[in-house]
Amino acid sequence: MIRLFDTHHIRQMRELDGMWDFKMDNAEKAYQLPVPGCWEQHPDFLNHRGHGTYTRTVYINKSGNIRLEFKGVSHTADVYFDGNKIAHHYNAFTPFSVIVKDVTQGEHEIRVEVDNTFGEHSSLHIPNDYYTYGGITRPVALEYIPDAYIKNIRFTPMRTNGVWSAKIEVDIQNISDKKINIEIFSQLSKYEMKSDILEIDAQSTFTTAFERTFEDIRPWSNSEPNLYMLNTILYIDGKPVDDLIERIGFRTIDVGNTKIYLNGEPIYFKGFNRHEDYAVDGCAITLQHMVQDMDLIQDMNANAIRTCHYPNDERFLDLCDERGIMVWEENHARGLVLHDMQNPNFEQQCADCIREMIENHYNHPSIVIWGILNECAAETEEGRRIYKNQYEQIKSMDLSRPTTSATCRHFTDICLDLPDVVSFNMYSGWYQDCPIDERNDEQIAWIKQSGGNNKPIIVSELGAAAIYGYRDRSHCKWSEERQADIIRDNLSVYMRDDRIMGVFIWQFSDCRVTEEGEWFATRARCHNNKGVVDEYRRPKMAYDTIKELFEILRV
Ligand code: ADA
Secondary structure, eight states, rough: OSSSSSSOSSSSSEEEOHHHEEETTTTTOOOEEOOOOOOGGGGGTTTOSSSSEEEEEEEEEESEEEEEESSBSSSSSEEEEETTOOOOOOETTEEEEEEEEEOEEEEEEEEEEEEEEOBTTTTSSSSSOOOOOOOSSOEEEEEESSSEEEEEEEEEEEEEETTTEEEEEEEEESSSSSSSSEEEEEETTTTTEEEEOOEEEEEEEEEEEEEEEEOOOOOBBBSSBBBBEEEEEEEETTTEEEEEEEOOOOEEOOOEEEEEEEEEEEEEEEEOOOSSSSTTBOOOHHHHHHHHHHHHHHTTTTTEEEEETOOOOOOHHHHHHHHHEEEEEOOOOSSHHHHTTTTTHHHHHHHHHHHHHHHHHTTTTTTEEEEOBOOOOOOSHHHHHHHHHHHHHHHHSSSOOOOEEEEEEETTTOTTTTSSSSEEEEBBBTOOOOOOHHHHHHHHHHHTTTTTTSSOEEEEEEEEOOOOOOOTHHHHHHHSHHHHHHHHHHHHHOOOOOOOTEESHHHHOEEOSSSGGGGGGGGGGGGGGOOBOOTOOOOOTTHHHHHHHHHHHHO
């Protein structure tokens, strides 16, 4: 399943999930692996870094143009169609697509060469406190498209004096060598919008837009996540030839006077940081396991998720839309020092990730904030230049959402004047044995004098590690008791402080980390053990602590 709703009624689409032929590196041994999936789930590749080749045939049932969409390949893909290279893509966490024109009816071969190795070619997937798996880890779709098709749609809701309106931008791409006249028709609830006849030049993309008010609309919110289908159809010579269905919500997000407002009401995040990692799935989390995560997150009375540290699977974002879970989605970067940020590939790989994240996730009402560069070199002038560029890139694509970045440069960060929201990762009681309230006061005082004055403040990480099942009456570190104690102490301070607009606990579940990069030394089991459930979603003692405090505090 690609999304949790049908995205087309007219455009023919089929999903290429299933068993693909597979070979690893230059070995001749032939396998069959499931797509989506990680090759680490096979006993021969449990912690393999290398180059895997996935191959399958597809039957094209009518001659014409096809569009292949890969929702995620970890971490680099080179795609071939009948032996001809048609696409290259870096980053496991963002979708990419490619068009093949004038394909003849019949059987054709798709080959995907997948690389999950580390090195200078990969500035974002590096040895880290999470695992970079290998494989075609998210769904793949094959679509039949006409010479002019709907490439993308952006829905931007607005509310003025209590009246809802929206701007609907429709990007049409003409892949032919001749001009084409088209018409666009969009329907949202009882509202219909129709364009004039539009002439699209050969080999070009054209954007048309509708803007209108919408009466008696039920807005999207955490408590009432009302959604609407936006059905857009493209006509050529009066005949419907393509369509794209988006699911949208009417909501606004604003920032002002130290608060964050959803539909004009101040909000408070009771959230979790969640890696896409599950014991038996790797990062190719099945829908069933996504739903289980969501059920547990809501059972703990949380209302928000931070997609640490990369864009998430669209099906999980669909679940957040449906359940009213607010999302901080961020580009792919974790803990990169200046040397890492000076990798010659870094800035382009970040820019690509931000562009693809916003292009593909813009219409999710649950996404209420864009984040960048978790704990990167925000204390340096060179780092500041890069932070500034990335915030500007986000604003060039989306003015409807605030920006932030989770920093750990507690008294040296020189970028706090750049984002709309200031976010700090705090580990009082775990990494820093200090009085939480005093440390909190110091940090907020410093934020206010260092560029963050009058901005909302979020504690983007707090937590402690515990090995599932390790109980110790001494409440020593790594015991479940101590994890629960530390989280209780932290939440009791941060959630009672009106200067703080939200907390994200680090982290929802234990996750695998790389053995490379010395992480094994501080990560027992080669896992980050700060989950409040383990990688099999077995709850630790902290689960009930959070459930209680998220229910009774900041209501
Ligand atoms: C950092 C980082 C997280 C994780 C955490 C930890 O704040 O942002 O990805 O590494 O520390 O567990 O120490």
